[in-house]
Amino acid sequence: MIQSISILAGRNKTGRTEKFERIDIHCGEIIGIVGPTGSGKSALIEDIEQLAQRDTTTNRQILLNGRIPDPDLRYDPKKKLIAQLSQNMNFLADMSVEEFLKLHAKCRGKNPNLVDQVIEAANALTGEPIRKDMNLTILSGGQSRSLMVADVAFISDSPIVLIDEIENAGIKKHEALKLLSGNGKIILVVTHDPILALMTKRRIIMKTGGVEKVIATTENEMELSVHLNRIDQELLQIREKVRHGQEITSSFFNAETLSPEFAE
Amino acid sequence: MKVIIVAGTPGAGKTAVLLHTLKVLADEKRNVSAVKVDCLYTEDHLRFQNIGIPTLMGLSRDMCPDHYTIYNLGEMIDFANSNQSETLIVETAGLCHRCAPYTENCLGVCVIDATTGPNTPLKVGPFLSTANVVVITKGDVISQAEREIFRERILEMNPNCRIIEANGLTGKGSIELASCFDEAQTFSYEQEELRHNAPFSICTLCVGETRIHSQHHRGVLRHINGLQEYIGE
Ligand SMILES: Nc1nc2c(ncn2[C@@H]2O[C@H](COP(=O)(O)OP(=O)(O)OP(=O)(O)O)[C@@H](O)[C@H]2O)c(=O)[nH]1
Ligand SMILES: Nc1ncnc2c1ncn2[C@@H]1O[C@H](COP(=O)(O)OP(=O)(O)O)[C@@H](O)[C@H]1O
Ligand SMILES: [Mg+2]
Ligand SMILES: [Mg+2]
Ligand SMILES: [Zn+2]
Ligand SMILES: [Zn+2]
Numbered sequence: 001m002i003q004s005i006s007i008l009a010g011r012n013k014t015g016r017t018e019k020f021e022r023i024d025i026h027c028g029e030i031i032g033i034v035g036p037t038g039s040g041k042s043a044l045i046e047d048i049e050q051l052a053q054r055d056t057t058t059n060r061q062i063l064l065n066g067r068i069p070d071p072d073l074r075y076d077p078k079k080k081l082i083a084q085l086s087q088n089m090n091f092l093a094d095m096s097v098e099e100f101l102k103l104h105a106k107c108r109g110k111n112p113n114l115v116d117q118v119i120e121a122a123n124a125l126t127g128e129p130i131r132k133d134m135n136l137t138i139l140s141g142g143q144s145r146s147l148m149v150a151d152v153a154f155i156s157d158s159p160i161v162l163i164d165e166i167e168n169a170g171i172k173k174h175e176a177l178k179l180l181s182g183n184g185k186i187i188l189v190v191t192h193d194p195i196l197a198l199m200t201k202r203r204i205i206m207k208t209g210g211v212e213k214v215i216a217t218t219e220n221e222m223e224l225s226v227h228l229n230r231i232d233q234e235l236l237q238i239r240e241k242v243r244h245g246q247e248i249t250s251s252f253f254n255a256e257t258l259s260p261e262f263a264e
Numbered sequence: 265m266k267v268i269i270v271a272g273t274p275g276a277g278k279t280a281v282l283l284h285t286l287k288v289l290a291d292e293k294r295n296v297s298a299v300k301v302d303c304l305y306t307e308d309h310l311r312f313q314n315i316g317i318p319t320l321m322g323l324s325r326d327m328c329p330d331h332y333t334i335y336n337l338g339e340m341i342d343f344a345n346s347n348q349s350e351t352l353i354v355e356t357a358g359l360c361h362r363c364a365p366y367t368e369n370c371l372g373v374c375v376i377d378a379t380t381g382p383n384t385p386l387k388v389g390p391f392l393s394t395a396n397v398v399v400i401t402k403g404d405v406i407s408q409a410e411r412e413i414f415r416e417r418i419l420e421m422n423p424n425c426r427i428i429e430a431n432g433l434t435g436k437g438s439i440e441l442a443s444c445f446d447e448a449q450t451f452s453y454e455q456e457e458l459r460h461n462a463p464f465s466i467c468t469l470c471v472g473e474t475r476i477h478s479q480h481h482r483g484v485l486r487h488i489n490g491l492q493e494y495i496g497e
Contacts, residue, residue, distance in 0.1 A: 043434065055440060055443075057436075085408070086404070091406070091410065092379050092381060092410065095382075100410075106416075
């Protein structure tokens with residue numbers, strides 16, 4: 001079982017040692033990673049994905065339960081403890097959704113009957129239903145992302161989940177994060193999206209390839225996140241109506257979901 | 265001398281990954297020479313030279329690029345020796361899916377692009393199945409699920425290879441690849457043998473025949489129904 005992962009400091013892009021010694025993340029925790037483009041967010045996620053042992057460009061070391069992980073854990077997908085979702089990822093394989101999920105279940109040593117469950121979960125995150133006979137390559141951005149989220153939740157089903165900027169995908173973010181963060185998982189989420197960033201307990205601030213500092217989310221910020229999420233849900237609904245050629249009758253501010261300071 | 269032979273389909277990311285790996289080797293103060301072999305055109309030798317690596321370039325033109333590499337290995341080794349290099353890296357074209365350019369004691373590195381789809385490992389032939397190290401590139405643009413399927417397919421074709429997931433843009437995997445170079449055996453040009461036999465099916469089209477009617481067919485031929493036969497003297 002994974003109780004914790006630890007990040008031991010490496011070097012930033014200028015070769016300076018990072019400003020922390022060690023960051024420990026415990027099971028059940030959701031951590032954000034924020035910073036401008038090029039600040040090293042993806043590189044940090046990659047270090048964790050590879051369980052870096054001072055053998056990547058950043059010179060960081062990753063520990064599991066306070067110890068150096070078994071090398072097998074780095075390479076064998078059946079033993080892999082880490083699932084990853086990223087913004088650039090697309091489905092390119094020319095096969096049906098069903099065929100693909102079955103193949104992946106086989107690689108991960110999982111039951112191929114999970115397929116229906118995965119598709120159902122994916123369809124709860126997107127406005128455009130996915131069918132199992134659809135070809136992977138025709139899925140829209142939102143459908144692909146939803147399917148990846150559901151695949152990670154049920155087939156990859158790993159105790160550590162890394163999410164790299166999935167925000168602008170047109171899926172229900174809160175629900176996606178909830179689905180991914182099942183019991184006791186460790187989640188690291190790279191994001192520019194205030195809804196996701198403020199949902200986390202702590203966030204790591206990146207600068208020029210290194211960790212600059214780690215800050216804890218305040219009560220105030222958590223409340224704000226809930227409000228922002230309602231606005232986001234509203235947007236998603238309006239978006240679906242527009243897509244289906246409907247007229248939008250209710251105005252955004254009639255929704256009564258907004259707190260007075262936002263509704264002005 | 266250690267000889268590293270790197271093969272992979274056009275645009276797979278061979279040069280991009282090697283440039284990062286050569287920087288790692290330069291940081292370790294290793295003296296390395298490089299050779300780029302392609303069929304018709306390349307500028308890769310300039311990319312290697314730009315980062316200070318002495319590099320030779322050769323075009324195989326109408327010869328199988330793998331065979332061309334083998335026939336010119338002696339000169340490549342002389343070139344590396346003249347630069348006092350202890351390691352020679354050869355980037356080849358990998359277009360001939362019947363041949364593989366690796367010799368018994370070189371380190372055979374196959375670079376394969378993960379975006380080409382999960383059936384690619386089944387298609388590319390001996391340069392994958394006889395490699396020591398398989399470098400998967402462009403995993404950054406496909407889902408983790410697809411990466412895992414790709415990896416399984418590679419292991420089906422070459423169960424004992426070492427797989428490195430690399431990224432030619434960020435340099436991911438380059439430190440691991442550089443450490444594999446150390447494990448290469450010592451190469452001796454006089455005693456070295458090819459790892460994978462040259463293709464058995466050679467026909468008269470290979471040597472200039474242009475008439476297509478079946479009465480002119482000569483050589484070791486394979487029919488569309490799967491039968492193979494020899495026609496000739
Ligand atoms: N997204 C992504 N692009 C990559 C990666 N590796 C290489 N590329 C890009 O792929 C293209 C081809 O890379 P090269 O290194 O020139 O490929 P090559 O195998 O040396 O090609 P030839 O020598 O011409 O056969 C370039 O535009 C690279 O930037 C990778 O890991 N991810
Ligand atoms: N500590 C570091 N040392 C050297 N290079 C780094 C470091 N951190 C990041 N990089 C490089 O900087 C570039 C941008 O980093 P990336 O992680 O993609 O940024 P972001 O995801 O924040 O946009 C990448 O090529 C990456 O490999
Ligand atoms: Mg990034
Ligand atoms: Mg090249
Ligand atoms: Zn050939
Ligand atoms: Zn022929």
